[in-house]
Amino acid sequence: MNFDAAELLSRYLRLDTSNPPGNEHLAANFWADIFSGEDIPYRLYEPSPGRVSIRAELKGSGQGAPLILLHHTDVIAADRNEWSFDPFGGEIIDGYICGRGALDTKSLGIMQLLAFLDIRRRNLPLSRDLVFLATADEESGADNGVEYLLREHPREFDASLVLNEGSYVVEGIVPDRLLAMISPGEKGPCWMRLKRKGQPGHGSTPHGLNPLERLSEAVNRLLDQSREPRVTPIVAEYFRRMSQAWDFLMPYIEDGREETLLRIIVENDLLSVPQVNAMLRNTISLNSLHSGNKVNVIPSYAEAEIDTRLLPGQKMDEWIAFIKKQLADDEIQIEFIMKGEGNASTMDTADYVTIEAALLDHYPGAISAPYLMLGTTDSRFFREKGVISYGFCPAVIPGEHLKSIHGTDEKIGINSLLKGTDVYKDIVVRLCSDTK
Numbered sequence: 001m002n003f004d005a006a007e008l009l010s011r012y013l014r015l016d017t018s019n020p021p022g023n024e025h026l027a028a029n030f031w032a033d034i035f036s037g038e039d040i041p042y043r044l045y046e047p048s049p050g051r052v053s054i055r056a057e058l059k060g061s062g063q064g065a066p067l068i069l070l071h072h073t074d075v076i077a078a079d080r081n082e083w084s085f086d087p088f089g090g091e092i093i094d095g096y097i098c099g100r101g102a103l104d105t106k107s108l109g110i111m112q113l114l115a116f117l118d119i120r121r122r123n124l125p126l127s128r129d130l131v132f133l134a135t136a137d138e139e140s141g142a143d144n145g146v147e148y149l150l151r152e153h154p155r156e157f158d159a160s161l162v163l164n165e166g167s168y169v170v171e172g173i174v175p176d177r178l179l180a181m182i183s184p185g186e187k188g189p190c191w192m193r194l195k196r197k198g199q200p201g202h203g204s205t206p207h208g209l210n211p212l213e214r215l216s217e218a219v220n221r222l223l224d225q226s227r228e229p230r231v232t233p234i235v236a237e238y239f240r241r242m243s244q245a246w247d248f249l250m251p252y253i254e255d256g257r258e259e260t261l262l263r264i265i266v267e268n269d270l271l272s273v274p275q276v277n278a279m280l281r282n283t284i285s286l287n288s289l290h291s292g293n294k295v296n297v298i299p300s301y302a303e304a305e306i307d308t309r310l311l312p313g314q315k316m317d318e319w320i321a322f323i324k325k326q327l328a329d330d331e332i333q334i335e336f337i338m339k340g341e342g343n344a345s346t347m348d349t350a351d352y353v354t355i356e357a358a359l360l361d362h363y364p365g366a367i368s369a370p371y372l373m374l375g376t377t378d379s380r381f382f383r384e385k386g387v388i389s390y391g392f393c394p395a396v397i398p399g400e401h402l403k404s405i406h407g408t409d410e411k412i413g414i415n416s417l418l419k420g421t422d423v424y425k426d427i428v429v430r431l432c433s434d435t436k
């Protein structure tokens with residue numbers, strides 16, 4: 001069969017794998033059909049009904065440990081009314097393939113598939129096993145996806161390198177140059193529900209035991225607490241590379257000191273840029289507050305949900321101790337919704353150098369930089385097992401399109417997809433061809 005990247009992606013986008021509920025069996029069947037047609041053996045994993053992940057493999061000589069090409073098949077929900085096209089229509093409009101997952105992360109899956117099939121068809125001898133892995137449930141914690149796979153089938157996912165989602169080749173951030181980013185690390189989520197009981201009563205007679213007031217005060221203490229910015233290795237290297245475009249970073253390049261970098265960031269008011277702030281700090285965001293139902297009744301209960309994100313290197317127990325200290329209210333119960341430390345793979349590997357060199361060969365003149373993911377991906381589970389994981393997609397995306405990820409009107413240019421596919425093929429060949 002001949003595969004056309006745009007047509008494949010359009011078909012893939014028509015599968016509604018919104019999570020929840022997921023229905024990732026639709027995607028697993030899509031992949032299984034392709035592998036059956038190509039006589040490539042595969043295995044399905046279904047920890048609970050409909051939550052299916054799929055793995056296929058090309059055998060290598062075993063000279064190196066396996067390379068896993070990973071993407072997730074589920075997508076975040078999309079409200080048709082807020083989009084200018086059908087999020088699950090897979091339409092091609094003005095040179096763009098349109099739909100939920102066009103960037104996050106079904107296009108990456110297509111690039112990985114075509115790289116995988118290309119190697120198979122050319123019968124290239126491989127120095128390491130090459131694994132294609134499409135997983136369920138990335139968007140809501142991976143209990144039915146990577147977390148399950150690594151726990152229940154650890155040997156099948158043993159690898160020395162995982163290539164996953166992360167960054168893109170972004171246009172428009174730096175004038176006249178592309179910014180080719182690779183994510184070797186990400187922040188960790190610590191999502192909490194804070195629960196506070198109190199004493200109900202008549203709104204006319206405040207008694208000082210109003211749980212909504214107590215909880216609001218505690219949360220304010222937490223939000224008011226300023227946290228010192230901290231430079232982690234990925235961010236230090238990111239700014240070092242960005243000095244190619246931003247002259248004001250030169251004093252940092254000259255002395256290489258983190259204090260100098262922080263001083264420049266503060267002097268240029270860069271901490272007021274939310275992305276820069278999040279690259280340099282553990283963040284806290286109060287995202288929901290529930291209590292009370294009548295204007296003249298003191299409620300008996302209040303709860304708040306807080307999304308905090310930890311820089312790599314921040315220990316979870318120290319973070320929780322900090323949170324409790326700032327809340328300073330023993331009657332607040334903390335329930336954890338999701339909890340994982342940030343983590344990062346070293347950039348100091350031959351594989352990283354290979355990927356970076358390939359990106360620069362295909363996008364000459366681009367600035368290449370590592371990027372600390374502010375959100376989370378399935379890479380963190382592999383990194384926890386000591387497997388190096390790098391996140392990137394070698395397709396050119398205009399910077400303003402990045403907000404469509406988990407937003408509306410997600411789409412990818414056909415030309416970006418085609419070029420990205422060619423680059424991906426080359427990168428995979430460079431990483432596992434036996435002739436290198």
Ligand SMILES: [Zn+2]
Nearest residue numbers: 072104105165
């Ligand atoms: Zn994603």
